[in-house]
Amino acid sequence: MNEFKLIDQYCRDLGRRQTGTLLGVGDDAALLQIDAGQQLVVSVDTMVEGVHFSTGLAPRLLAEKLLAVNLSDLAAMGAEPRWATLAATLPKADEHWLAEFSSGLNDAATRHNVELVGGDTTQGPLTLSLQIMGVVPAGAALLRSGAQAGDDVWVSGELGDAALALRCQADTDLASQLNVKRISRKLHCPQPQLSLGLALRGLASACIDISDGLLGDLGHLCQASGVGMDVELHQLSLSADYRRYMELGGSFDLAVCGGDDYQLAFTVAAQHRSKVETLAASVGITLSRIGTVTEGIDVKLYTNGAPYEPQESSAYQHFNELS
Numbered sequence: 588m589n590e591f592k593l594i595d596q597y598c599r600d601l602g603r604r605q606t607g608t609l610l611g612v613g614d615d616a617a618l619l620q621i622d623a624g625q626q627l628v629v630s631v632d633t634m635v636e637g638v639h640f641s642t643g644l645a646p647r648l649l650a651e652k653l654l655a656v657n658l659s660d661l662a663a664m665g666a667e668p669r670w671a672t673l674a675a676t677l678p679k680a681d682e683h684w685l686a687e688f689s690s691g692l693n694d695a696a697t698r699h700n701v702e703l704v705g706g707d708t709t710q711g712p713l714t715l716s717l718q719i720m721g722v723v724p725a726g727a728a729l730l731r732s733g734a735q736a737g738d739d740v741w742v743s744g745e746l747g748d749a750a751l752a753l754r755c756q757a758d759t760d761l762a763s764q765l766n767v768k769r770i771s772r773k774l775h776c777p778q779p780q781l782s783l784g785l786a787l788r789g790l791a792s793a794c795i796d797i798s799d800g801l802l803g804d805l806g807h808l809c810q811a812s813g814v815g816m817d818v819e820l821h822q823l824s825l826s827a828d829y830r831r832y833m834e835l836g837g838s839f840d841l842a843v844c845g846g847d848d849y850q851l852a853f854t855v856a857a858q859h860r861s862k863v864e865t866l867a868a869s870v871g872i873t874l875s876r877i878g879t880v881t882e883g884i885d886v887k888l889y890t891n892g893a894p895y896e897p898q899e900s901s902a903y904q905h906f907n908e909l910s
C-alpha cells in the first residue's frame with residue numbers, strides 16, 4: 588500500500604465534521620473558519636514508541652491517549668476542541684494496525700467533537716504527533732500566569748494512579764495486591780477535563796494540566812505567575828488503590844512526582860471558594876482544595892503541617908542533563 592492509498596483509507600473522514608471546515612484532508616493545507624470574537628487555541632504533543640508508550644501497545648489505546656493528552660492541554664486553557672492534524676511516522680504500512688488506530692482515533696475524536704483535517708505520513712520509527720486546535724471567546728483563555736497570593740490551590744480528580752500502574756508493570760508483588768486493571772485504565776485512557784476547563788473560565792486565576800507530575804507542574808504555574816505555594820498533601824484525593832499502596836509502605840511520591848494524570852490544577856480567589864464547591868457537584872468530579880498561593884517563589888509541600896521532601900526523582904524531563 589502506498590502513502591496516498593494509506594491516507595485515503597485511514598486518515599479521511601475521521602472524527603466529527605465541524606461547520607468551520609472549508610477544506611479538510613486532500614489539499615495542500617486545511618482551511619478553517621472560526622467565528623468572529625473567538626480565538627484559536629493550538630497545541631501539539633508527540634508520542635514516541637519506547638519513550639511515551641511501550642512497544643506493542645494496542646493501537647486503539649494509543650490513538651485514544653494521543654488525543655486525550657492533547658485535549659488535556661485545551662482543557663487547561665478553557666478551550667473547546669474543534670480540529671486536529673496528525674503527523675504519523677510508521678515503520679511499515681501494517682493494515683491491521685492502521686485499521687485499529689484509525690478506528691480508535693475516529694471513535695475518540697467523534698466523542699470529543701474533533702475533526703481530523705490534515706497531517707503528514709512518513710516512514711520511520713513509530714512516532715505520532717497530534718496537533719489540536721480549539722476555540723475560546725476572545726480574552727477568556729485560562730493562563731498559567733494569573734495566580735495571586737492568597738488564592739486557593741485546587742486540583743481535580745485522584746492523582747498518582749497512572750504512575751502506580753507503571754510501577755505495577757515492574758513490581759509483580761505490588762501488582763498482586765492492587766486492582767491493576769482499574770489503575771491501568773487511568774494510565775492508558777486518561778479523561779481530559781474539558782467540562783471543568785470550560786466551567787473555570789472567568790473563575791480560575793490560573794490553570795495548568797498535570798502531565799509531568801503535580802509538583803513540577805505547580806512549579807510551572809508558580810513561575811509563570813511569580814508566586815509560591817503551600818500545599819498540604821493530606822488534602823489530595825487518592826484512589827482506594829493508592830491508599831492501599833500507602834498502607835503497604837508507599838509514599839505520596841507517585842501522586843506528587845508521577846506523570847500522566849492529566850488532571851487540572853488551578854487557583855481561585857478565596858472569596859469564590861463556594862463557587863468551586865458548587866461547580867464540583869455540577870460537573871460531577873472531585874475537586875480538592877490542597878493549598879494556598881503565597882508571595883514565595885516555589886512550591887512547598889507539607890504532610891499534616893510538616894515539610895515534605897519527595898524521595899523519588901522529580902518530574903520527567905527529556906534532555907535532562909543536556910539542556
Ligand code: ADP
Nearest residue numbers: 594598612613614615673675704705706707708
Ligand atoms: P503534501 O505533500 O502537500 O504535504 P501530503 O501528500 O503529505 O501533502 O498529504 C496529502 C493530504 O493528506 C494533505 O491534505 C494532508 O493534510 C493529508 N494527510 C497526510 N497524512 C495525513 C495523516 N496522517 N492524517 C491526516 N491527514 C493526512
Ligand code: MG
Nearest residue numbers: 613614615616
Ligand atoms: Mg503539498
